[in-house]
Amino acid sequence: MDRLNQKWILQHRPAGGVSAADLELVHAPVPPPRDGELLVRNLYLSLDPTNRLWMSAREQYLPPVGIGEVMRGVTVGVVEESRADGFAPGDIVMPGEGGWQLYTISAARLARKLKPVPGVPLTAHLSILGPTGLTAYFGLLEIGQPKPGEVLVVSAAAGAVGSAVGQIGKIMGCKVIGIAGGPAKCAWLTGALGFDGAVDYKAEDVGAALDRLCPEGVDIDFENVGGTIMNAVFERLRQNGRMALCGMIAGYNDEGPLPGPRDFGRILMQRLTVRGFIVIDYLPRAREAFTRLGQWIAEGRLKWKDHVVEGGLAGAPDALSRLFTGNHDGKLLLRISPEP
């Protein structure tokens, strides 16, 4: 059975925002899997700010995607052929490196079989029960070290990671303020998600809003954005405050260094801790996190939204750009092919 793959090949490093011209959609036959390999048909592709980093030559936590290589991406797929024990056609898996492609040949040892959770859609394995959930869980609990009564501010709070962080913060007993773009997102945060306050950065000065919502200052900045929004929160971190530095999307479309807050000296004067982290460092502890996240979901204490872009692989570059404009509602995913 000859399968024709579709795959996005990185043609050159984007200047500014990603456009479809930076990649080429190539069609090519899929080789058969060898011993120890699986042939996976991808169902969903996770689109994340970090994808833009991978396209750049910037110093980062993984090697940049090479020019001429398939664009890196995390997927969920269905096994169509298995040459490995423990995997059978029909199994739902997260292949080791899915990529922006219809079919992936994955080493079975790098693939993770996903157990369906009743009432939870498959897409959740790329969001709240996937890397997104792990990022929120470990980033807040390990890096942010929240204590009851502390003030937690989350940027990109209506985003996939941010909305989970804020809810986990509430579970931990924090006062939680979210920063998001537009009244609908802010209303979702303070309504369905139970945040204590929300700042619409498109409509108000972030610093002034924080002064109103948490005049006592900020203990934890869960930072997804960088730039001026980060600076506004950083300037309000109080003694022994922490910044869990998860992302700096405000700068990913630019070349050159990612600037920090204006007065680095506050780290000294207020004994702040600024700590960066990458979720892949926590993958060995994924089970612990998924167990707890799953409990909170079952108890109705942790909500999330998946935003699935339809239309297939061809739309991947355009879909990615939505992350930089906020033109999406929930964890951004692309449907690559229909669920079995």
Place this chain on the structure above:
Amino acid sequence: MDRLNQKWILQHRPAGGVSAADLELVHAPVPPPRDGELLVRNLYLSLDPTNRLWMSAREQYLPPVGIGEVMRGVTVGVVEESRADGFAPGDIVMPGEGGWQLYTISAARLARKLKPVPGVPLTAHLSILGPTGLTAYFGLLEIGQPKPGEVLVVSAAAGAVGSAVGQIGKIMGCKVIGIAGGPAKCAWLTGALGFDGAVDYKAEDVGAALDRLCPEGVDIDFENVGGTIMNAVFERLRQNGRMALCGMIAGYNDEGPLPGPRDFGRILMQRLTVRGFIVIDYLPRAREAFTRLGQWIAEGRLKWKDHVVEGGLAGAPDALSRLFTGNHDGKLLLRISPEP
């Protein structure tokens, strides 16, 4: 018995380096101590980079010294009159707030009686067995978290804190590189103190020197200086590296924010931890540190130098300015009056 005090009063906030014109040396009678108080004649005054901060209106970890107030300073002195149990004339003490003055009236509950250590001069209680030693000890061990085989870079390495940090780093099994100004200081680091390498920032490019001395990168930056020297070390911090942010003397003579490293994004990409600290947070644990520091001194594993400026209180502003030019050799102290 009427004693005439000499005290330096802050007249206005310095612009740039401190000069004697920023303060006024006032003579006034000393009031008698009241119940629970001691009258202390100060012997030595500690001069530290942070003194310059206290003179500024900059946001900091203690309230700035008020205009018209006695300049804040840490001293060691001798009790001349005691109105408190447990203290007698002749006792050597560190008063609660000594100040830039000849006599201090100190609440006895804020004074610490100093036990003479055989073979150790009194001045050590303002250096290796005082705040300097505590800063080095807790800053490196608690904030830097050194592990054997790791690379530790110390700026202002021939200074009071830096030289102790480097030696403790060696005791902990680190590879230690010091950054200092001039060949004599560098030779002291790699000679008497046993550092693995030294960078003369006045004679060579710090980044290039680090690339030569520790091509593997840096695990811990014990940062005393800030500015371009900090940036050179920061750019070489490798994955999971730490910056113990102890001081930023390069910026203390300026107004406005204290700038950070060029590419804050490295904190994210390399999962760095940048943490500020102030020694006063560790005062409750001073005994633990002094015990261990004392052992290392007794074993000959920890050396230090006290640089005592003679000539009395009148020279305090000039003496302080030496910290900013490096024109001193060891922990900078001013002799206020003769030892009893």
